[in-house]
Every structure is written in structure tokens, then in C-alpha cells.
Amino acid sequence: MTKTSAQRTRRLGGWGFEGAAFSPPTPMLTWLEERLGPSEPFPSFDPATAEIPAAEPLPDLGSAPLSTDDLDRLAHSRGQSLIDLIRLRSGTVSATPAAVARPANDQELEDLLRAADRHGLRIVPFGGGTSVTGGVTVVPDDRPVVTASLEGLAGLHHLDEVSGLATLGAGTRGPALEAALGAHGFTLGHFPQSFELSTLGGWIVTHSSGQESLGHGRIESMVAGLDLVAPAGRLSIPALPASAAGPDLRQWITGSEGRFGIITKATMRVRRRAETLRVEAALARTWRQGVDTVRTLTRAHGSGRIPLCLLRLSDGPETEVALTVGLAKSRFEGLTRKYLGLRGVDRGCLLLVGAKGSPWDVDRSLEQAKILATERGVVWLGAGPGRNWSHDRFRHPYLRDGLLDRGYATDTLETAAPWSKVDTVYRAVRDALGDLPVLCHLSHPYGDGVSLYFTFFFRCPTDPDEAAALWAGHKRKAQNAIAETGAATSHHHGVGFWHAPWAPTEWGELGTDMLRGVAERLDPNGILNPHVLLDPTDRLEL
């Protein structure tokens, strides 16, 4: 039995839980050393020696329990991006909250916000703390910051089995959420890579997209209703399948990153659990062939001809890492030989195709997908590599820590673009990152476009400021390149403060003004997460 997350200890300065790890395999380290040269281990955090800024004194903030414990404050000072790890591991976190509040219900949260508003404090909402865009980072400020942990607002409140609607606390983490629904035979079907740690509320306010988004949709399509507490009051949007009563306020809150208010609970569209999920693998001979196949399969899915839940296409470099030097070497070895022997496939692109349903439905879908893909020249590999993906689907974030231990840093970039722009965006990001090793995959396909997800590596200086500056330089170049192509600022990581300098290029001046208009109505004094979304200051190196 896996221990529940509540019983396990979160790792400070690294992903996940104490005792869990995913070390980079030797061939991967060799591959990095060949490309980046040898490196020095990046410092590893020792909480005992960390210099933690003293807690500022706070006025009475109502009834929510407050913690001023040093390590608790440190653990709530940052999210889980590369730069967060660098700062935490090196003991160079520049600000911590004055306290961590843990409201047990909506009323306690409302009291907290009112008191903070009255006393001129800042509030940073904290769900799973897995933001990779600075969404929960405490930014040095002239006012004390209180982090509001939502862990007390968790659990299944109500399940309407007839309608397939589940009302859940915003602080409910992935595993607890699926366990609670699973006990009744239901699933939300939302499985982002951060699933083990991230929360329902965090998913909703960042436009999260799960690995099975092709089948289940993005998180915002699952929100039927929600409750929000803001400094200006409470908002309760009823659970409705659809409404023509003006603009859909649900979609004004999804993606708002705690800047408009804090979601306390949401009523989600859930489904009966499927009996089977199966992911099979194939190999496209070229990127072009792979992209065309993914687009064609996505449309066959969209028209109902081939129901799928997952499509993912790795480019040549990512395929090379996955099949020959990477994480799955042993599982792929036989297949590697098989595919390398095929004419013209030695620079192939790995394609994963997933379907969910009854065993009969899954067989039929994958059989149809196979016919359609092989007609296009794709080589079908079968279920083996897919099992590998299923096994590792939530483990990859652990790998970053092991790489830093060896002196290599890795970060990801993601965007989305119409199908006709995929090649332009692909080239632009690769060009921007110059000689760095870069892997890319397409995932989360839509009828009109797809997400592009890039992973890049660099040798990490042992000096944390130098490391931060080096990373920020890469990030700026890549993000500028994305903005120049007109692609999305982010597909599912959100804005946080990282992307806040770029997001206005997507909104335009008037769009930015619309967002400000609502922020000012819900939070007139700007106490809620004031540096995310609407503050365009470049703070990448923080």
C-alpha cells in the first residue's frame, strides 16, 4: 500500500515526498556530459543551516490557525520551479511569509481576508505549492505577507450521482480527490504531472491540463460551479450545465491565479470510471509525418470516429533520449533494435496513443488508430512502451533533483499554437535556445492546434545567483521567441510572475484593462497575490 500523502513528509527544496526519488540513469548523465561538459554538484539544502528571515509581528487576523514556525514559513515561501529549487537548495530565499494561515472553512478564510485588508497585509493562497511560474512565491514587499494554505478546505462535500457532479474542497490533492470519487465509481480524469501534490483549486486557477486532456478536456471545461472568497465578499456560481445569462463568470475565475479571490470549493463534472486505460506506442519516420498523424487522429477523435484520451509525439531528440539513453532504456532496448533496423526510421519520432473505456472499446480505438497511423507510414510498436509511460507518468519531476545533484539543470517551456504554426514555433524556440540540448513533444492536441512542450538542459553554476541569471537569460530568449510567433504565453503552467511581462502581448492593452477592472472590484486594495498575472515586472531571477 502506498501511504497517503497526508502521512508522508513533503521534501523541502525538492519534489515530492521524503524517501521517494528518481535518479537519472547513467546513460542520461553520459548524454548530458557529452553535450554540456562535466559539472559540479549543485549545493544541497540543509534546513538547519538555512538563514530564514525572522517572522514579522502580525496583528490579530481572525480565527484561522496561524503558524510562525521557521521551516513551515520557508516551505511556503516558494513553488516548485527550477529557480525555486535553486533558491531553496542554496539557502538564498529572499522572502518568507510572516505566517502560514490554515483556515478550516470559508468563514475563517473570509475573516482572514477581511483582517488582512484592514491591516494592509498581503495574502498568498497556497494549494499544492507546485507552481512553476512563481504563483505562490513570496515577493519581498513593504507589507507583511501571510500565506493562506488551503489544506483545511479539502475533501468531497457532495456527490450528485444522477448529474455526475461532485462538490470538492479547493485544497483537495489529486490522489485524495480520485480516491474519494473512486469510492463511488467516479473519476474527474484530471492527471497533470504534478498530480501527487497539486490541488483542485490550483488546477482551476492556472488552467491546468491533465495528461488525458484529449479525453477529459481541460480543467475549465469540468467546472460546473464554484465558490470564491474575495476581499470584496463572496461569489457563489451555481452548478449549471450551460447558461446564456451573460458572459460565463466561471471562465472569469478559471485562470485568475488567486488574484481575484480564493476558490474554496468547486462543483466538478465527473464521469464513471473507465475499466481500462491503455497507452500504445508507435514511431513516425519523420516529424512531419508524426505531426500529420497526430492532427489526423485528433480529428478522428473529435468527430467521434476514434475516441482517444491521449496523444503525444516526441521530436527526434526527445525520442533519442527516451529510446536510447534515457529513462526507459531497458524497457525499450528490444524495440530500439527493432526500430533502428527499419529503413528511414533511425531518426524517428515516438508517438504515444492512449484510449480509455471497456477493454472492447479500447481495443477498437487503438486498432482504428493503428490502421490510420500505419496508412501514413508510421510504425506501430505496441503496448510495451506505453506501459512504461504509465509507470513513470508522475515520477519525472523527481528527476530534476537528481540532475541538480550532478550539476545539471533542466527546465521546461510550454505553449500552444494553431496547427499551421507548429513548425514556426518549434523552430523559433529551438533557435532561441541556441546550442543547449532541447527536447520537444506535442501533447494536448485540439481540433485547431496543439501544445508544444520543450525540455532544455544546461550546466548549472554552483553560485545560485549565477545559476539564476543563466537560467533567466535562456528563459527570456525562449519566451520572447514564443511571443514573436503569436503562440500562447503558456498552455497550462499559467502566468504567475514569471510570464507576467509577456502575457499582455496576448491580452492587448484593453484586455489587460478588463482584467484590472475585475481585480479592482474583487480586491480593491490589491492584497491578494499582487505580483502575479497583472504586475509585469521581470522578477525571473528572484
Place this chain on the structure above:
Amino acid sequence: MTKTSAQRTRRLGGWGFEGAAFSPPTPMLTWLEERLGPSEPFPSFDPATAEIPAAEPLPDLGSAPLSTDDLDRLAHSRGQSLIDLIRLRSGTVSATPAAVARPANDQELEDLLRAADRHGLRIVPFGGGTSVTGGVTVVPDDRPVVTASLEGLAGLHHLDEVSGLATLGAGTRGPALEAALGAHGFTLGHFPQSFELSTLGGWIVTHSSGQESLGHGRIESMVAGLDLVAPAGRLSIPALPASAAGPDLRQWITGSEGRFGIITKATMRVRRRAETLRVEAALARTWRQGVDTVRTLTRAHGSGRIPLCLLRLSDGPETEVALTVGLAKSRFEGLTRKYLGLRGVDRGCLLLVGAKGSPWDVDRSLEQAKILATERGVVWLGAGPGRNWSHDRFRHPYLRDGLLDRGYATDTLETAAPWSKVDTVYRAVRDALGDLPVLCHLSHPYGDGVSLYFTFFFRCPTDPDEAAALWAGHKRKAQNAIAETGAATSHHHGVGFWHAPWAPTEWGELGTDMLRGVAERLDPNGILNPHVLLDPTDRLEL
């Protein structure tokens, strides 16, 4: 060949085009007379005798052509609701625009808005003019009103065949839109009952839902990008398949009913045309059996097992009208005898099931649907009655005019609710309408709920004020009943000024304030359609 809408003359004070009609069949009139008693014909409009308020003098409003022709102004004073027909037919329209502007491009529209803003005029945007909620009605005002017809902003601007994205002018009407896309083998798939007259921009700002929404989705799910002109400036939201850059501004504009700005063009997600659309009919023995079958079929569709594009379930009274006294008597007569002979089905509920795709796919979907439905005790009738539906799908609005000619008024009410509340809402609306003949169907099903669509009839007094007051009394009772159940204020008719007194019960105080916040940013002086959406004054009798 059908003449294109551009070559035909719109009827004033009635639906559609001169020369087209759909007279109520004799059995239907008998059915109404039995229930409501005999009636007197409602006055029929004679434009020559109509008292049209004189055009107010206007300042220079930029370069858009302005028409001050009396009949042109009258034709742009109201939409197409029952009350609009009553006012137009009786010559009791209380206000007309001072002029009708016809901007030919975005710049002319922008100039018009700026001039109106400067001179303190009101602007009412006018697409197809088919609003049934007062969305284009000129409300008596202390400032002159200019109606901005969008007919000049029409047509296909760009088609990205690779991405399946079509950029179209907001003033493009249904038939022109499908013809332009059809020439390239594409379709938007949006077929509301108003299809012949309504426009893309109108669909987007009212959350329109087409008859095939189960397959194609609601209009807002098809909007990839859009351009808006507002008094505060222009907003251009890029066409993206998805983005996590903050709240989705597309969804801030969809449903905004011209209150925030005027959409000039939109980039829509389009698909390859399907070869076949087929609608088959079945008969559920009871309402309960029918509702359960629709829900089960919707979920089989949602999981990809049975792809469908349409599901519609009539209640007993609507089935009775359709099969025995109504529009389709002759086509149904054989079937009627067949079904009446079946034990327990003499008070059955007509179910329509539609699928789209290749003939093979359609056969398979309907065969699967039939198996699933008949397992539940539903009697499958086959394709005949479905053909009837296809033939009449856009003709029903003409019927209202013919009924008024005989002194009977009919109006519709629509809402949406979670599946678990369907019976509560159904009963509440029926109870609110008391002894009136009421028909109901479920359509536009979702995983978590469905739309309920009611048609009611009353004997129409020949005095227009009396008729308006009688109608408004019924409407208020029904809308109060809907609000009390917590169901949607409207599923796809929008808010206009009709529903503006009820919509805040759905938004709450804070939600209403959010909408106001954006309206004030985009239109600081409140010149755009100021009485829709956010003005809760009850003007039903206007």
C-alpha cells in the same frame, strides 16, 4: 434554387422573408380552440399607416453611411420576440432609432463609436435582429439612439485549412456562412432555429446553441479568436487552441450582448463537412424512461462510444401535438396508428436521435443508439419522422405569425438544469403557467444536465397593451419559477432586457459587480446597448 437572403425582402412585423409562410394546420387550430376558446385575429401591420416617430437630428457621426428612412428605422427598432411582433403588427412601437448606420469596416465602426461617445448618443448593435429577449430593441431614452447594422461586416476573410480556422465577419448570416465554408468543404455546424436570419456575431454574444450542439458544441466553444471595437478602443484576441495566460478573455466577450463592445470578426473552429446527417425517431413509454434514455445516450456520446449530434425528447403534450394534431400529422399518421396500438405507449414521449458522418458511421451510431434505447423499453420508429424534422427545422418561427392571424399567441421559455433537477424545473414551470397549454422538450443535453424548452399558448387580446400585459404576467410567473429552482435564467436566448431582472440571481452581487467593472472599462460612458444585461428594470411590456 433558393434565393439567397440578400436577394429577398425581410418581412416587417413577422418572421423571415416576404413570400415565405408556414400556416398552422387546421387540427392545430382546433386543438387550440378546444383549450383556449375561439379568438379574434390580431391586427396585421400596415407600414403605410404606422405612426413612426420622426428621426431626431444627429451630429456628424463619421464615415459610416447613415439611413434615416422611416421604414428602415422601424425595421431596426425591435427584434423577433412575440412582444416585438405584437408591437410591430399593431403599430405601437414606442421608440425607433434616429438612424441606422451601416459601417463597411472596423474603422468606420470605430469612428461611429467615438463620435457617439463624444456626442452622448446611444448605439444598439444589430446583427440578424432575431433577438427574443429585447437585445436589439430601442428603449425610449433621453438621448438619440443609432442602430449599428453589421450587415457590412460580413463574409469569409480567411480560411486556414490546416488548422481548421475560419475568420468571418460578425455580420455573416447562417446561410452565407455555411455557403462560404461549404465551398471549401468545411462547416461551422451551428444551426440555431434562427439560422436563416441570425449572424455569427449575434450567436457569439448571446451564447447561441445550435440544433446539433451535441455534436458541434455551443458557439462559445467554437470561438478561437475575435476582434472587438469598443468605445475605449480595440481588442484583438488571437486565435489559439488554448492558453493558460490568465482568465480566457474570449469567454468574457461571449455572452456580452453588445454591452462591452461590438464584435467585428471572429476566428471560428470549423470542421470538414460530414457526408450524411440522419435523424431517427423513437417513442419512450414514459417521460421518466425518456429522460433516462437521453441521459444515458448523452453519456455514451461523451465517452466516445456512440457519437451523436442531436437528441431531443418531447414530453407527452408536445408528442401529442406533433403526432396527432400538429404540424406533421400526415407524415406521422401511419406511425401514429402503430404506436397508439402499443400497450402503454398511448401517452408516449417522442425522442429524436441524430448522427452525422459517413453513411457507415451514421448507421453504426444509430444502430448502437437503438440497441441502448430499446433495452430501456423505448420503441424505435425509424427514419421517417426524422426526415420530417429535417424538413421543418428552420420553418417553425413562421408559424407564430400564422397563429397571431388567428388570434392565438405563442411564446417559448428555455432554461438548463442538472439532470437531478429536471423534474423539479419541469413541474415548477408547468405549475407557474397554470391552465395554459404548455409543451416541453429536452434538447442540448450535456454530461451533467440538459436544456428544458417550453412552448406555451394563450388567446391573444386584440388590444396590444392588454396582450403585452397578459404575456408579461405569464412570463414573470414562469421566470420566477425558474429562478426559484436555481436553473439557468436562459440556456441560449440570452438576457437582453427581458431577463435582466432575473440574471443577477444567477450572478450574485459580486458577479454583477464584476460584469459592471468590465463594462465601465470598455464603455466608460455607457453608450452601448445600455438597457441589456446590466439594467435590471422590468420592461417586459415595452
